[in-house]
Amino acid sequence: CTVIFTRMATKDLHKPISILFCNLAFSDLFTSFSGFWISMLFITNPDITIFGSKDMLAPYALYTMSILSTIYNLVSIGIERYLAVAESMRTRFRVARHHSIAVVLINWILAFFLGCLPLMGWNCLHTEKNVSVLYSPFCVNYLIFIAIPNVVVAFIIPLFTYLRIIIILRKRKERMKACGQATGTYKSAEIQVARTSIFIWLLALISYAPFFAGVIFDATNHQCHIDLYPGVYIFRNCTAMLITMNCLGNPIIYTLKVKTLGAKLKALKCLSTSRVRACTI
Numbered sequence: 670c671t672v673i674f675t676r677m678a679t680k681d682l683h684k685p686i687s688i689l690f691c692n693l694a695f696s697d698l699f700t701s702f703s704g705f706w707i708s709m710l711f712i713t714n715p716d717i718t719i720f721g722s723k724d725m726l727a728p729y730a731l732y733t734m735s736i737l738s739t740i741y742n743l744v745s746i747g748i749e750r751y752l753a754v755a756e757s758m759r760t761r762f763r764v765a766r767h768h769s770i771a772v773v774l775i776n777w778i779l780a781f782f783l784g785c786l787p788l789m790g791w792n793c794l795h796t797e798k799n800v801s802v803l804y805s806p807f808c809v810n811y812l813i814f815i816a817i818p819n820v821v822v823a824f825i826i827p828l829f830t831y832l833r834i835i836i837i838l839r840k841r842k843e844r845m846k847a848c849g850q851a852t853g854t855y856k857s858a859e860i861q862v863a864r865t866s867i868f869i870w871l872l873a874l875i876s877y878a879p880f881f882a883g884v885i886f887d888a889t890n891h892q893c894h895i896d897l898y899p900g901v902y903i904f905r906n907c908t909a910m911l912i913t914m915n916c917l918g919n920p921i922i923y924t925l926k927v928k929t930l931g932a933k934l935k936a937l938k939c940l941s942t943s944r945v946r947a948c949t950i
Contacts, residue, residue, distance in 0.1 A: 670698065672920045685769040686749055692773045693742040697916035699735035703728055704913045711906075719902060721805025723794060726787055729804060733815065734784025736912060739919070740823045741776040743869070747830040754834045783815060802897060803887050803905045816884040823873055831869070868922050876915035880908040 672694040676687050706728045711718045717725055749769070793800035793808045801807045883905060890897070 670694075673698070685766055686746070686753070688766065688769040688773060689742060689746050689749060692776070693739065693746065693919055696735055696738040696742050697919055699731065700739060700916050701913055703732040703735055704909055707732060707909070719805075719898065721794075721800065723806070725806060726792060726794075729807060730784050730788050733787075734780045737780035737783055737815070737819060738776055739915070740819055741780060742773075743873075743919075744822060744826045745772050745776060747827040747869075751830040751834055754837055787811060801887050802890055802892070803883055803901065809888050812884045813888055816881055820877060820881050823877060824870075827869060827873075831865075865922065872915060872918045872922065876911050876918075879904070879911055883908055 673691055676691045676694075707718070707725075710724065710728060749772075787807055791808060791811050792806050794806045799808050799810060801809050801812055804812060886901075
């Protein structure tokens with residue numbers, strides 16, 4: 670919420686990348702909200718989160734939609750950063766504000782469609798066959814259909830984009846060094862991108878790999894719910910906690926480390942006490 674408020678309240682931060690950052694914060698907010706909804710259902714009626722119920726379809730669908738939106742936003746940010754670096758020497762193409770808005774709309778439409786498929790009928794409410802043990806009444810084939818392609822997208826595309834950015838910066842640094850020019854800026858940018866990409870990978874690995882492992886286990890498991898209680902369901906709750914922790918890590922990696930945002934946040938905090946001083950800052 671702090672990220673959303675700060676970016677919406679400062680006009681000079683309404684840039685293409687800022688729109689993607691703000692949308693990522695919205696996705697994380699929805700993920701946290703849907704996770705809280707599922708937690709309340711677990712507290713009030715644990716049986717429906719284990720054996721499945723029609724009441725679980727809507728919160729699970731919202732949870733899936735928000736996670737997919739977060740993944741697509743992370744991929745979009747990586748692609749935008751790559752285009753910004755790769756096209757910085759050209760004038761034919763620039764990532765404009767309307768491009769980011771279009772990407773945001775496409776991300777949400779795709780996430781909404783895929784996340785709402787169980788509400789449209791792709792569920793196992795009325796059949797015991799192919800039902801998920803961890804996320805009943807979802808079907809196992811739906812979880813595989815959602816998990817495998819999106820895990821590949823979440824890991825492969827950011828890996829490609831950030832590696833390409835590092836390679837481009839290194840090549841430009843070598844060219845400037847060959848011309849006898851200073852390369853401090855490119856060296857600093859290369860280190861920052863490398864550090865950020867490592868954080869992105871570690872956060873994604875810690876957050877989504879256990880969930881993916883749970884889906885694989887769900888697809889290969891042939892035991893009933895009672896035989897797996899409580900160990901597997903404790904693991905399921907831990908995977909949900911890791912995904913929710915990802916929502917806290919994204920603002921730290923992508924937004925709160927930006928010096929401009931920190932300065933604007935301080936200015937907004939001082940606005941109520943000294944408007945003139947804030948404007949000066």
